[in-house]
Amino acid sequence: MADFLCKVADASGRVYSQVEAAQTLDEARQKLVDRGLFVYSVRPQGGFVGAMLQRKRKRAVGGTDFLVFNQQFNTLIRAGLPILKSLDLLSERVAAPRLRPLLAEVRQRVREGALLSEALEAQGSFPKIYTTSVLAGEKSGNLSGVLDYYISYQRVTTGLQKKLMTALIYPAILVFAAVSIVTYIVTYVIPQFARLYADMDIKLPLVTRILVTITVNYRPFILLGAGLLAAAIIGIYFWSRTEAGGLALDRIKLKLPVLGETWIKFQVAQFVRTLATLLTGGTPLVQALETSADSITSRLVGDSVHHATKLVREGQSLSAGMQATGIMPELALEMIEVGEASGSLPAMLTSVAEFYEEEVNLRLTTLIAFVEPAILIFMAAMVLFILLALYLPIFSFSLGTNPGA
Numbered sequence: 001m002a003d004f005l006c007k008v009a010d011a012s013g014r015v016y017s018q019v020e021a022a023q024t025l026d027e028a029r030q031k032l033v034d035r036g037l038f039v040y041s042v043r044p045q046g047g048f049v050g051a052m053l054q055r056k057r058k059r060a061v062g063g064t065d066f067l068v069f070n071q072q073f074n075t076l077i078r079a080g081l082p083i084l085k086s087l088d089l090l091s092e093r094v095a096a097p098r099l100r101p102l103l104a105e106v107r108q109r110v111r112e113g114a115l116l117s118e119a120l121e122a123q124g125s126f127p128k129i130y131t132t133s134v135l136a137g138e139k140s141g142n143l144s145g146v147l148d149y150y151i152s153y154q155r156v157t158t159g160l161q162k163k164l165m166t167a168l169i170y171p172a173i174l175v176f177a178a179v180s181i182v183t184y185i186v187t188y189v190i191p192q193f194a195r196l197y198a199d200m201d202i203k204l205p206l207v208t209r210i211l212v213t214i215t216v217n218y219r220p221f222i223l224l225g226a227g228l229l230a231a232a233i234i235g236i237y238f239w240s241r242t243e244a245g246g247l248a249l250d251r252i253k254l255k256l257p258v259l260g261e262t263w264i265k266f267q268v269a270q271f272v273r274t275l276a277t278l279l280t281g282g283t284p285l286v287q288a289l290e291t292s293a294d295s296i297t298s299r300l301v302g303d304s305v306h307h308a309t310k311l312v313r314e315g316q317s318l319s320a321g322m323q324a325t326g327i328m329p330e331l332a333l334e335m336i337e338v339g340e341a342s343g344s345l346p347a348m349l350t351s352v353a354e355f356y357e358e359e360v361n362l363r364l365t366t367l368i369a370f371v372e373p374a375i376l377i378f379m380a381a382m383v384l385f386i387l388l389a390l391y392l393p394i395f396s397f398s399l400g401t402n403p404g405a
Helices: 025-034 047-057 063-078 083-093 097-111 116-123 128-140 143-200 206-217 219-240 243-255 259-280 285-295 299-313 318-325 330-342 345-401
Strands: 002-009 015-022 038-044
Touching (some): 002 025, 015 025, 025 038, 063 097, 063 143, 116 128, 128 143, 143 345, 206 219, 206 345, 219 243
């Protein structure tokens, strides 16, 4: 059990901070919401260090292994096996070793009389959307159907993540190769040539003098600058893991040209896909919104959805609540409004998710199509400049000492 520092507001609008004891950050937020409080922020008490320790303590479950487990589990449920018997089989035979101890804990809690959703949530390692979906399936008596929806959700999100990773692998390899080559030339090759030219006592061309001055004479300053840059990147990374840092960086991302629009559409696609899955599985709208907000990686979008949830709880429509946040694209708002009016909100949310996922994929493909040749051209220009600077004195010296010249 850990203590969380929470900033909340009550029904009268009074904003204050309080300490809440819970197993996880999501559990602390849910306790506050259940008491009718509007949650602004929740963070582990102890500041940044406490937040890092809490994140390390919480093991994430996801990926292909989790997808395979759910497919196997749903197959056993469809075959008529009781939940406990299914867990008995899977906890010992599941392919992913990291899932076995987690399932053993869940199985033990179910054996002691807990519902499956309660056992999954108490374990603390399973996604909030998964435990909420299972709870909705238990309440509706259609656990297998809800698991079908969740498996479809997993396939789509996992497939999108794999596409993004595949698209970024080649540019990452190019950048790594460029940095490695230039680093080797600057740290080893150029100093060797500089000593050679100093021993030969020849007059160096301007381009060679510039290269030698920068890479040899100013090397300590370059190394110092590289160290400071690396320290700044590390500091920004850890700062981004805090509540204030995450919000600040999300606002910066949103203002970036081209990338900002692509980023917010990716976040919106993630949110509406999660919300559609929960609503299709039978989860009430307010609870589905709260779970979706906690599942979003962006703190800015997550806090905005929590604010929209408060407005929906007070009686406003989902489209009006999301419009009040100011981050939802107009097209998405219009489609959500149509879905509410026609009574087909889950289907419309799925359409929104598919539209933005396709647009994000297309934009990234187009962007990478420009980035890859740009990296290659930059590498070629850099290597050409260095080679010319290094060998031009040799060519000049050869021509100058050639009797026939």
